Amino acid sequence: MIYINNKYKFYKTTNLYISNNFIEAPIPKAWKLILTSDGSFTQNLNSITNKIINVNIKKQYTQDYTNKKQIVRQVWLQDTDHNKLTFAQSLWYINKYSNIRLSDNIPVGQLFLESGVDIYKNIEEVYCGHSIYLEHHFNSKDVIWGRKYKMYCREQILAIVYEFFPAHIINII
Template identity: 30%
Template structure:
């Protein structure tokens, strides 16, 4: 069983992974995609578009963030991203729409200078859209698990689904992002699909 240690207001808490798949291993990923990932989650977890834009369209409200942590640190466990140990800027946020918390996001800037051009009070996806910045997104892992604090914040019991990916700027791996999603996002997609096909 794998785990990611996270911090919230100086109180350590842990997201426990009960299942994880490595997308870089195409054979393993293809065999596990339909067997383990629920159909209603497949589109959201594998989308390489702007999640911020999708939520804005579905909810007709702009996504806002509540910052938990924003600091310079050292990221040691980068083996799953084929990277060496690096010094980077870490940020943890809740992405919110109105009063509802929809996503927990954890980001690591591998190139701290790049982070300076980003407004820390906006979602990264929104900054990319506003400034027309072209990036390449490489999803590396999809997983599900439990975390009492995140479940409480979402107002839903686990298991919760999440993913990890790299963002490339000018072909250079610049940003690692981990995202854990509220089940309400899937309900929004299902409602939208039902409405468009009615």
């Protein structure tokens, strides 16, 4: 189970084994492409939909701990028709390598490109399941696919990201 916004739940019904960004399970190729892509998913959506993809910040705040700061960020990726295509929840570690300033409306991948920061994305989990909250916002009762990955810079963790995709997203591919 994954908590969204500390109160809504995502229930995993299936965990898929992933190794070196490769899924052996017999799932449609379109899903393998979405779930294992280590590039900018927002840019991929721009290309696939031929529409501008907007970042809609649902929530962003800083958590202060004794020895560290973290930024929690929750965003919706939407097309110009306001269709919600992806929900992402991320935890950003503030350290000397994370001089990225998270912007309200600029996709994270674009921020990395503009800043010249070289990152590595390690996809750790791929799963599908259900969430009343996400089903409501995606306007769908179908299964929701998701993935968890960590982003690194100079072998230091920058962020942990959870992304959730509605089943109907493959209809636009």
